[in-house]
Amino acid sequence: MNYTRLITDLKRFGVKTDETVTEALAVIHAARDTRNAQPIEDLRAAYSNGDITSANAADRIISAATLAAGSERVHLAAAAVEDGANTTLRRWLGAREEQIVKALRPAFDAAAAGVQLAGRHFAPDVTATQLIAAGxxxxxxxxxxxxxxxxxxxxxxxRVQVADCAGHPEQDVTWYIEGAHDLEHLDVARRAYTGAGDAFHALAHAGFTLRLNTVQEAVKVSHGARGVSDAREAQERQTRIAEARERNAFWLNPTSA
Structure with missing residues (x-):
């Protein structure tokens, strides 16, 4: 996972960071600069720029030679420091999953509005001819x-990368819809989400309202659909039991019918 790129994208979508993130990113950049340094080439460039004089030539040569000789260890050390900073960013992101999801929601909603509108008019696999014919x-x-x-x-x-940092690596369609009528309807959402074409356009075309949910909100979507299906199943079961009792009563005492 590229944490620096992830943080950059999160900021672009309105997520605010703090000094912990700023410092970790600075350390990563410093580690990469150190790891990518080319001491001999830098020394040659310094001389061309007039930075090497008779007064500092010996010290600069020794310093460059020392770095060049230990370049492999410098790479290992820089990588270790970068890994440590990445761990800091991963923990920071994981601890703020819900906060980050809510911060991303305005940008998500703004983009989703256009997708919802398109979904009402045409499917993801619409052709140019069909689009024009649709009006x-x-x-x-x-x-x-x-x-x-x-x-x-x-x-x-x-959202997926932040969830991974928080220990929720398996994304689900419930992360991205407002709700489902029941389990059957939720299965429709899952098929739309994993089927051909763009997942969000497919969901909108299938009639679902797009929403960026926290893990807890996604669980409510799932539990809500299950609750409706369970209640319907229980009612159907009670109806079957009542009908069976009526049939049994008739056969046991047919004169009472």
């Missing part, structure tokens, strides 16, 4: 759709 509203809805889907994809990438 001016569909054509208008297609404007800006690519950019909106790109934004949602980038936010989903951020």
């Amino acid at each position: 001016s509203a569909a054509v208008a809805a297609n404007e800006g759709l690519e950019a909106a889907l790109s934004t949602l994809a980038r936010i989903r990438s951020c």
